[in-house]
Amino acid sequence: MQEKRYFTLEEANQCIPELVDEISLLRAIRNxxxxxxxxVTPLLEVVSSNGGSKHTAALLKATTRFQExxxxxxxxxxxxxxxxxxxxxxxxxxxxREVYLCWRMGEKKIRHWHxxxxxxDGRQPL
Numbered sequence: 001m002q003e004k005r006y007f008t009l010e011e012a013n014q015c016i017p018e019l020v021d022e023i024s025l026l027r028a029i030r031n032x033x034x035x036x037x038x039x040v041t042p043l044l045e046v047v048s049s050n051g052g053s054k055h056t057a058a059l060l061k062a063t064t065r066f067q068e069x070x071x072x073x074x075x076x077x078x079x080x081x082x083x084x085x086x087x088x089x090x091x092x093x094x095x096x097r098e099v100y101l102c103w104r105m106g107e108k109k110i111r112h113w114h115x116x117x118x119x120x121d122g123r124q125p126l
Contacts, residue, residue: 005077006091011090012092012110013109015090016103020105023086026069030083032062033063033066036062073088078090088103088104090102099116111125
């Protein structure tokens with residue numbers, strides 16, 4: 001099991017450019033998966049085990065890629081809370097207790113934090 005990481009504000013802000021790219025990629029893959037799912041579902045109902053189709057292979061590849069990006073974000077120690085609007089929490093120690101630095105897609109840098117139990121609605125300015 002990986003040791004818990006706590007971010008400084010500077011470390012968390014340094015992650016933002018990559019997170020923008022990764023969340024954008026996840027959104028694109030999600031859209032691709034939705035389209036493929038719509039195409040594959042009727043095929044799977046008709047054809048159960050004839051080796052699949054090009055759509056099935058694309059669906060598996062996209063699913064794998066999606067999971068790889070999620071894993072990369074998690075391995076960094078970030079907590080992706082949602083693709084829309086693109087929320088990420090960073091474990092942080094504030095006055096000796098664990099809280100989250102909170103960032104949302106479109107924000108240039110982290111300007112908020114919240115208690116772990118409070119979530120986005122409990123955001124407070126730094």
